[in-house]
Amino acid sequence: xxxxxxxxxxxxxxxxxxxxxxxxxxxxxxxxxxxxxxxxxxxxxxxxxxxxxxxxxxxxxxxxxxxxxxxxxxxxxxxxxxxxxxxxxxxxxxxxxxxxxxxxxxxxxxxxxxxxxxxxxxxxxxxxxxxxxxxxxxxxxxxxxxxxxxxxxxxxxxxxxxxxxxxxxxxxxxxxxxxxxxxxxxxxxxxxxxxxxxxxxxxxxxxxxxxxxxxxxxxxxxxxxxxxxxxxxxxxxxxxxxxxxxxxxxxxxxxxxx
Amino acid sequence: xxxxxxxxxxxxxxxxxxxxxxxxxxxxxxxxxxxxxxxxxxxxxxxxxxxxxxxxxxxxxxxxxxxxxxxxxxxxxxxxxxxxxxxxxxxxxxxxxxxxxxxxxxxxxxxxxxxxxxxxxxxxxxxxxxxxxxxxxxxxxxxxxxxxxxxxxxxxxxxxxxxxxxxxxxxxxxxxxxxxxxxxxxxxxxxxxxxxxxxxxxxxxxxxxxxxxxxxxxxxxxxxxxxxxxxxxxxxxxxxxxxxxxxxxxxxxxxxxxxxxxxxxxxxxxxxxxxxxxxxxxxxxxxxxxxxxxxxxxxxxxxxxxxxxxxxxxxxxxxxxxxxxxxxxxxxxxxxxxxxxxxxxxxxxxxxxxxxxxxxxxxxxxxxxxxxxxxxxxxxxxxxxxxxxxxxxxxxxxxxxxxxxxxxxxxxxxxxxxxxxxxxx
Numbered sequence: 001x002x003x004x005x006x007x008x009x010x011x012x013x014x015x016x017x018x019x020x021x022x023x024x025x026x027x028x029x030x031x032x033x034x035x036x037x038x039x040x041x042x043x044x045x046x047x048x049x050x051x052x053x054x055x056x057x058x059x060x061x062x063x064x065x066x067x068x069x070x071x072x073x074x075x076x077x078x079x080x081x082x083x084x085x086x087x088x089x090x091x092x093x094x095x096x097x098x099x100x101x102x103x104x105x106x107x108x109x110x111x112x113x114x115x116x117x118x119x120x121x122x123x124x125x126x127x128x129x130x131x132x133x134x135x136x137x138x139x140x141x142x143x144x145x146x147x148x149x150x151x152x153x154x155x156x157x158x159x160x161x162x163x164x165x166x167x168x169x170x171x172x173x174x175x176x177x178x179x180x181x182x183x184x185x186x187x188x189x190x191x192x193x194x195x196x197x198x199x200x201x202x203x204x205x206x207x208x209x210x211x212x213x214x215x216x217x218x219x220x221x222x223x224x225x226x227x228x229x230x231x232x233x234x235x236x237x238x239x240x241x242x243x244x245x246x247x248x249x250x251x252x253x254x255x256x257x258x
Numbered sequence: 259x260x261x262x263x264x265x266x267x268x269x270x271x272x273x274x275x276x277x278x279x280x281x282x283x284x285x286x287x288x289x290x291x292x293x294x295x296x297x298x299x300x301x302x303x304x305x306x307x308x309x310x311x312x313x314x315x316x317x318x319x320x321x322x323x324x325x326x327x328x329x330x331x332x333x334x335x336x337x338x339x340x341x342x343x344x345x346x347x348x349x350x351x352x353x354x355x356x357x358x359x360x361x362x363x364x365x366x367x368x369x370x371x372x373x374x375x376x377x378x379x380x381x382x383x384x385x386x387x388x389x390x391x392x393x394x395x396x397x398x399x400x401x402x403x404x405x406x407x408x409x410x411x412x413x414x415x416x417x418x419x420x421x422x423x424x425x426x427x428x429x430x431x432x433x434x435x436x437x438x439x440x441x442x443x444x445x446x447x448x449x450x451x452x453x454x455x456x457x458x459x460x461x462x463x464x465x466x467x468x469x470x471x472x473x474x475x476x477x478x479x480x481x482x483x484x485x486x487x488x489x490x491x492x493x494x495x496x497x498x499x500x501x502x503x504x505x506x507x508x509x510x511x512x513x514x515x516x517x518x519x520x521x522x523x524x525x526x527x528x529x530x531x532x533x534x535x536x537x538x539x540x541x542x543x544x545x546x547x548x549x550x551x552x553x554x555x556x557x558x559x560x561x562x563x564x565x566x567x568x569x570x571x572x573x574x575x576x577x578x579x580x581x582x583x584x585x586x587x588x589x590x591x592x593x594x595x596x597x598x599x600x601x602x603x604x605x606x607x608x609x610x611x612x613x614x615x616x617x618x619x620x621x622x623x624x625x626x627x628x629x630x631x632x633x634x635x636x637x638x639x640x641x642x643x644x645x646x647x648x649x650x651x652x653x654x655x656x657x658x659x660x661x662x663x664x665x666x667x668x669x670x671x672x673x674x675x676x677x678x679x680x681x682x683x
Binding site: 048050054055056057081082083084086098101108109110111112114115116117119121122123125126127128167224242245246250251252254255 | 387616
């Protein structure tokens with residue numbers, strides 16, 4: 001009797017588990033990856049390695065504030081290293097319904113430059129990460145299929161709705177069932193060949209939110225890759241909306257950057 | 259030149275060799291520098307050492323035969339940043355062989371502090387920039403360094419620092435900047451020290467190497483700006499003098515004439531890129547002064563568009579118009595009206611920027627072309643940044659035109675090629 005009950009319960013549970021749609025998985029993964037907390041800060045470092053093994057680094061502090069879960073966000077990126085980019089500030093108003101607004105502040109010129117929205121799939125400050133990898137690709141751009149479920153992952157396949165607008169033909173995301181963070185993303189080019197891979201290397205739970213601390217992105221075609229590490233991650237600091245402005249780009253808010 | 263080259267070679271030989279590390283997440287990610295940097299209000303000391311050399315591509319009619327750029331420069335930067343006080347220092351020291359002078363250039367030495375929750379005050383020597391033009395300035399009348407621009411120095415040097423107090427007020431929907439400059443500071447314009455130009459009185463190219471006296475008077479500037487639905491709007495004002503000595507006294511010696519300017523700009527995302535429009539009215543209070551020949555009032559207008567043409571290639575175009583008011587009054591006193599500026603000087607610019615190899619390589623071209631003056635200025639440039647320390651760049655400044663008296667046409671003998679080697683520390 002007990003066995004039968006367990007059997008029924010298990011199959012019901014399985015049915016329920018299987019009933020999750022690709023869109024639901026992607027939505028939860030999106031929230032886990034980019035919307036932890038109402039706001040947050042962290043320090044980040046990138047090591048950019050080209051095919052010949054030559055390295056560049058970037059170090060920056062990041063402030064982020066969410067206006068609506070899964071929706072619009074504000075972001076400020078303060079570069080501290082290398083020394084030729086120290087003081088440079090990058091600001092994004094991420095918009096779900098239209099192109100993001102982006103600005104760059106160059107301290108030597110005291111120039112606040114607006115950047116045309118353009119192609120989001122171009123290098124983020126010289127790294128192998130794209131702007132879109134850092135701020136999150138709009139879920140409306142792709143259609144998703146749940147192609148496999150294992151004990152640990154949901155495997156999602158994504159196809160772009162406008163294939164001409166992007167360099168990939170499809171990508172696969174292994175979403176970790178424990179924390180909803182993508183464990184791995186693999187991009188296939190127009191010929192179907194695997195050419196780009198993002199891997200989550202280290203995660204931790206901070207302030208109750210599963211957080212990626214280390215990730216690696218590889219350009220399999222060229223052999224180059226970028227390592228990104230986050231430190232000093234904090235959530236729910238109560239960052240005021242007003243700091244995401246021209247003022248903070250010219251006068252970085254010291255209070256929130258320590 | 260030989261001395262500069264051997265120094266350059268020496269620097270290259272000392273270039274650190276980067277070895278691929280097996281433990282990629284290892285030592286370099288150690289806590290120390292990171293932790294140290296964020297906890298102290300003192301900003302790290304950084305900067306660069308730079309060698310630059312540039313030379314004419316043709317002989318100069320006035321006999322200028324030295325290099326257009328030949329300098330060794332050291333940049334030192336640091337700062338202090340706490341909640342209450344922010345200090346910044348940006349200092350250049352070096353030697354300029356082209357003019358045989360030592361360089362001591364305080365590009366920034368300023369203190370800033372918040373005043374209440376909504377205002378900020380920054381006082382000292384600082385570089386100030388606003389407006390929407392790309393290499394075209396309608397409402398940004400802070401000092402420029404045109405010698406640096408035409409000799410191939412980094413873009414940063416186009417803007418000259420100025421002693422000033424900048425007060426900023428940040429409101430709910432409106433922001434205001436007020437800048438007071440206790441003493442007007444002129445542009446570093448072309449004097450003949452390094453670059454020759456056309457003199458409309460004598461009708462030939464000259465290189466007098468003389469600067470006009472700067473008026474010992476103050477100047478001020480203001481900007482009121484706001485954002486609405488992704489579009490940025492601004493109103494500007496300026497009360498001071500022309501950056502270049504465009505006027506002349508009764509003896510004919512160049513003078514900085516008074517200039518008041520009022521303008522507006524808008525910048526917004528549109529048509530898959532960025533659109534900007536700016537206009538300014540340059541009011542010349544000395545225009546009717548009998549003792550001084552001064553420029554007439556001018557209306558300036560600019561329309562620009564920037565977009566990413568293909569991945570990693572950005573293109574932008576600008577249309578610029580400079581309209582002289584009371585044109586007949588402007589022409590009447592001129593000894594040689596055939597050298598007069600056009601009533602409607604128009605300018606088209608094109609900028610192409612291509613980035614490759616994880617942004618290690620940047621190719622760019624900026625070009626000015628004036629259909630009314632029938633002259634041009636091409637500014638191609640290559641920069642290569644093999645790692646975080648080294649930056650090697652080179653380029654050309656090509657100026658020419660149909661006539662020898664127009665804005666860029668007069669500079670044809672100054673066309674030059676340059677290269678720079680920079681080591682960041």
